[in-house]
């Protein structure tokens with residue numbers, strides 16, 4: 001059972017069986033250009049997958065596996081997690097390049113924000129991106145987040161956006 005459904009997507013929790021699909025996405029240097037240290041190995045992918053599963057178990061919110069309803073495949077991840085070494089909650093998203101530019105990150109993010117405010121009862125959600133990641137900044141703007149400041153998280157200079165209930 002998915003946790004959330006949008007017009008084109010299903011958002012469900014990850015399982016260890018998603019490693020192959022996630023690795024297919026994380027293996028692409030273009031997708032990972034502005035994320036962490038770039039393309040991930042299979043081992044790094046498995047560690048990341050486990051940490052997303054554990055985040056849900058520990059905090060009752062986290063990153064969902066995003067399933068394309070028509071194509072029946074895992075096309076990315078979107079959801080909420082703690083911002084680097086803080087108690088603030090961050091919106092995050094990452095999609096398979098084939099599915100970029102169709103409004104899917106915006107669609108998934110709106111559902112994730114609604115869940116954050118209505119189910120998790122958050123008062124404020126933030127998002128960060130490397131300044132040159134214009135697609136990510138545009139998604140933040142399209143979901144109603146506002147630029148607040150330049151900041152430094154995950155060992156990187158970032159732009160910091162927020163939305164308050």
Ligand SMILES: CC(C)(COP(=O)(O)OP(=O)(O)OC[C@H]1O[C@@H](n2cnc3c(N)ncnc32)[C@H](O)[C@@H]1OP(=O)(O)O)[C@@H](O)C(=O)NCCC(=O)NCCS
Nearest residue numbers: 031093094095100101102103104105106129134135136138
């Ligand atoms: C960021 C990302 C999730 C966006 O996914 P998406 O499904 O293509 O997003 P959407 O289609 O909802 O919106 C993208 C917007 O960015 C715009 N955009 C894309 N590339 C752009 C660029 N190089 N410069 C300016 N705007 C750009 C699109 O035109 C669109 O805006 P519009 O609807 O006003 O035309 C996707 O590019 C991705 O997975 N990137 C790699 C992972 C990543 O960087 N994640 C974020 C880390 S902070």
